[in-house]
Amino acid sequence: MSDEQSGIFVMKKSGNIAYRPLVPHSQDQNHSAGVPRIPVSVPGNGVNAQPPNVSMAGNHGNAAYLNSQQQAAVMKQHQMLLDHKQQQKQLLIEQHKQFLMGQRQLLAEQEKQRHHQEQQLQRHLTRPPPQYQDQTQNTYQQQVGQFPGSSPSMTGTKMLHHIALLSTVTVLGVLEQAYFAIQVIAFRRKFKVSPPITSGPPEFERIFRAQANCSEYFPIFLSLLWVAGIFSHQVLAAFCGLIYLYARYQYFRGYAHSAERRLGPMYFSAGVLFILIGLSMVGLLVHFVRYFNSLKVL
Numbered sequence: 001m002s003d004e005q006s007g008i009f010v011m012k013k014s015g016n017i018a019y020r021p022l023v024p025h026s027q028d029q030n031h032s033a034g035v036p037r038i039p040v041s042v043p044g045n046g047v048n049a050q051p052p053n054v055s056m057a058g059n060h061g062n063a064a065y066l067n068s069q070q071q072a073a074v075m076k077q078h079q080m081l082l083d084h085k086q087q088q089k090q091l092l093i094e095q096h097k098q099f100l101m102g103q104r105q106l107l108a109e110q111e112k113q114r115h116h117q118e119q120q121l122q123r124h125l126t127r128p129p130p131q132y133q134d135q136t137q138n139t140y141q142q143q144v145g146q147f148p149g150s151s152p153s154m155t156g157t158k159m160l161h162h163i164a165l166l167s168t169v170t171v172l173g174v175l176e177q178a179y180f181a182i183q184v185i186a187f188r189r190k191f192k193v194s195p196p197i198t199s200g201p202p203e204f205e206r207i208f209r210a211q212a213n214c215s216e217y218f219p220i221f222l223s224l225l226w227v228a229g230i231f232s233h234q235v236l237a238a239f240c241g242l243i244y245l246y247a248r249y250q251y252f253r254g255y256a257h258s259a260e261r262r263l264g265p266m267y268f269s270a271g272v273l274f275i276l277i278g279l280s281m282v283g284l285l286v287h288f289v290r291y292f293n294s295l296k297v298l
Contacts, residue, residue, distance in 0.1 A: 162234055163229070163230075163234070165229070165234050165235060165237075165238035166225060166226055166229040166230075166234060166237065166238055166241075168238070169225060169238050169241035169242060169245070170222060170225070170226075172242070172245055173218060173221065173222065173241070173245055176214075176245055176248065176249060177214065177215060177218055180210070180211040180214055180215070180252055181211060183207055183211065183252075183256075184207055184208055184211045187203065187204045187207045187208070188204070190204075191203065191204045203256070206255050206256055206258075206259065207255070207256050209255065210251065210252045210255035210256060210262065211252070213251075213255075214248050214251070214252060217248075217269075217273075220273065221241070221244055221273065221276075224273060224276035224277055224280055225237055225238075225240075225241045225276060227280040227283070227284070228240070228276045228279035228280045228283060230283075231280065231283030231284050231286075231287050232279040232280065232282060232283030233279065233283075236279065237276065237279060240272050240275050240276050240279070241276075243272050244269050244272040244273065244276075247265045247268045247269035247272060248265070248269055250264075250265035250268075251265035251266050251269060
């Protein structure tokens with residue numbers, strides 16, 4: 001035993017401290033190469049006993065074990081968080097798909113309804129108007145001021161049929177007025193009476209006055225013809241119109257020969273005008289009576 005070891009032994013012995021004798025390295029049977037040895041004092045039964053010291057190698061081993069456990073827990077928690085985010089992402093994708101499918105179905109329903117409405121509108125525009133059977137709300141369906149045995153009501157597409165005769169008489173009257181005007185032009189050339197002169201030989205003056213007189217009464221004739229034909233009876237009014245035109249033609253020819261020969265046709269045509277006036281007044285009266293009666297019913 002060296003001097004240093006002897007001194008340490010003496011100090012421990014004087015302090016009543018239990019110790020383990022130091023064994024030389026050559027005598028250590030459990031010696032492992034590369035592992036350092038730290039002297040540890042073993043407390044005895046004395047008062048100054050101290051707790052044993054933990055070796056540094058053991059501490060390093062425990063810390064490495066704890067670090068591996070913490071890393072594993074952190075990695076597991078991180079993996080769980082990633083899985084949760086992935087599930088949320090998948091859920092959002094599914095919700096978005098369902099929303100898109102709902103929007104597509106809604107658009108399809110709207111398109112179907114729009115197409116159905118267009119078909120109904122097309123059928124409504126192409127089909128004929130309905131014939132209403134409610135007499136309390138449609139008491140004014142017949143022709144206004146219509147006599148018994150007269151033509152049907154002037155409604156819808158039948159209106160042209162109910163004014164055809166009146167239109168024909170109107171055109172014939174215009175052609176007759178054109179014929180009278182041409183006769184005046186011919187007599188001006190025959191007797192060399194240039195416009196604006198209206199006087200000349202008696203033959204020319206009679207022709208000129210006959211044409212002027214017929215032109216003056218023509219607007220009155222047309223007005224009465226149409227009012228009587230619409231509000232009273234088309235056939236009767238058209239028949240009176242034809243008689244009036246024939247009377248005016250006879251008036252023109254008689255006036256061309258002499259002033260006395262104009263009187264008979266003139267009185268006859270005036271009588272026809274009075275008949276048209278009577279038809280117009282009766283038709284309008286019946287019209288207003290039926291109109292006010294329909295208002296009372298409603």
